[in-house]
Amino acid sequence: MKLEQALDNNIFKIISRSANELQLDAYVIGGFVRDFILQRSSAKDIDIVAIGSGIALARKVALNLPNQPKVQVFKTYGTAMLRFEDVEIEFVGARKESYHEDSRNPVVENGTLEDDQNRRDFTINALALNLSEENFGELLDPFYGVQDLKNGIIRTPLNPDITYSDDPLRMMRAIRFATQLNFIIEKGSLESISKNSERIKIITNERIVVELNKIMESVKPSIGLLLLEQTGLLQYILPELTNLKGIDEVEGQKHKDNFYHTLEVVDNIAKNTNDLWLRWAALLHDIGKAPTKKFSKKVGWTFHAHEFEGSKMVYHLFKRLKMPLNDKMKFVQKMVFMSSRPIVLAQGVTDSAVRRLVFDAGDYVDDLMTLCEADITTKNPNKFAKYHNNFKIVRQKIIEVEARDHVRNFQPPVTGEEIMKTFNLKPSREIGIIKEAIKEAILEGVIPNEHDAAFKLMLDKGKALGLNATLNNN
Ligand code: ATP
Numbered sequence: 168m169k170l171e172q173a174l175d176n177n178i179f180k181i182i183s184r185s186a187n188e189l190q191l192d193a194y195v196i197g198g199f200v201r202d203f204i205l206q207r208s209s210a211k212d213i214d215i216v217a218i219g220s221g222i223a224l225a226r227k228v229a230l231n232l233p234n235q236p237k238v239q240v241f242k243t244y245g246t247a248m249l250r251f252e253d254v255e256i257e258f259v260g261a262r263k264e265s266y267h268e269d270s271r272n273p274v275v276e277n278g279t280l281e282d283d284q285n286r287r288d289f290t291i292n293a294l295a296l297n298l299s300e301e302n303f304g305e306l307l308d309p310f311y312g313v314q315d316l317k318n319g320i321i322r323t324p325l326n327p328d329i330t331y332s333d334d335p336l337r338m339m340r341a342i343r344f345a346t347q348l349n350f351i352i353e354k355g356s357l358e359s360i361s362k363n364s365e366r367i368k369i370i371t372n373e374r375i376v377v378e379l380n381k382i383m384e385s386v387k388p389s390i391g392l393l394l395l396e397q398t399g400l401l402q403y404i405l406p407e408l409t410n411l412k413g414i415d416e417v418e419g420q421k422h423k424d425n426f427y428h429t430l431e432v433v434d435n436i437a438k439n440t441n442d443l444w445l446r447w448a449a450l451l452h453d454i455g456k457a458p459t460k461k462f463s464k465k466v467g468w469t470f471h472a473h474e475f476e477g478s479k480m481v482y483h484l485f486k487r488l489k490m491p492l493n494d495k496m497k498f499v500q501k502m503v504f505m506s507s508r509p510i511v512l513a514q515g516v517t518d519s520a521v522r523r524l525v526f527d528a529g530d531y532v533d534d535l536m537t538l539c540e541a542d543i544t545t546k547n548p549n550k551f552a553k554y555h556n557n558f559k560i561v562r563q564k565i566i567e568v569e570a571r572d573h574v575r576n577f578q579p580p581v582t583g584e585e586i587m588k589t590f591n592l593k594p595s596r597e598i599g600i601i602k603e604a605i606k607e608a609i610l611e612g613v614i615p616n617e618h619d620a621a622f623k624l625m626l627d628k629g630k631a632l633g634l635n636a637t638l639n640n641n
Contacts, residue, residue, distance in 0.1 A: 171304030191219035221258035327359035339378035346391035364399035410457035435541035448502035478504035
């Protein structure tokens, strides 16, 4: 089969000519070919394999390109990279890899194209297109990867036990591709992943998180999360989630399975946001429920303060997985911490409760509403409609309250300095008390969020505290 249409970007002609000048064969391999056949908006990178030195080929290509781009060489890996327009092109020499039980790193030797295809993770990632001038565009598909693409199957080129045990990250990659492409993992592969799942422990957290994030960014993340759970991988990566599994029953009272509930919430939120961190917040919003679960005869199952517990767990989880401990983590913590707030509101919306919500959530109030809407997983259609409708009212109220009271990113209308000046005070406890009273009065709707009303309240409060105002008009 010829796939010349895949190669109509001029860059391929230039690579072909450069390879010819060096008298070596070169192929496009991997994701680019796969995504072309799938007609998937192709990844921005192209992988080239040279039967010979990939670095020499990269240098030659750079010389033949009009702008002669810089070549970045990674000596340890024997690879080189250059950028052409907005595409990253990576060059590698064909290699043969053999793994030994006692080492994580393979022994690497120069090899043929077949050797190189053998070391690839999946049949759909081992497809290669010939760049030689005589056979330009010829497809080399020794493992029937095109058939697997058509049938939607993830399969390893070699015995799966060898492929996964050699490099356990491939287990995550299999599940990631199954999620992104909505493919099925072939039975033998799936069994092998279950068998080898514990070997994921030898993979660094950074590499695991790259795959996890790709699962989370997919249209339906639950595909991957379920596969991670079913194969046993999830317990090594995110035990906080597997701990949510199961339904307990005491005296005929049950709680819902918070693991499967969480998966539904994640899929729901994925329909409404592409924000990775809001998706993570959905994934983690209930993790505090496992350690806080209690049963009491009076009220049944409770998860008292699980939001607070959960937000603390977010920090430990991010730290363990070497995820960023920056404002993204704080955002996820805040979402988890506040995740039940709008639910209470949806049962009865008052202006003051909405003002408090906006005050506490600040700029994140819309994200919080999106999370809470995704959290509605009831199968009762009446309740489903009612809850959504209530949140619609809350959203409307947020807009009204915002326009009127400006409590988002609240700035006190009377400053501490003004209080000190008015009562001739040094920094002291009274200033805090007065400021708090003003804030409370605004949030409760006792006074509007305006200077004059707040000033008057300050005078009253000061008087009640036994302070003397030294009012002057300058
Ligand atoms: P995407 O860009 O969506 O991540 P990709 O297939 O291009 O998909 P890369 O991680 O860039 O993914 O890998 C490029 C190619 O290198 C793959 O198509 C595959 O052939 C090979 N490859 C990558 N990682 C591995 C691995 N762990 N084991 C074997 N082959 C791999």
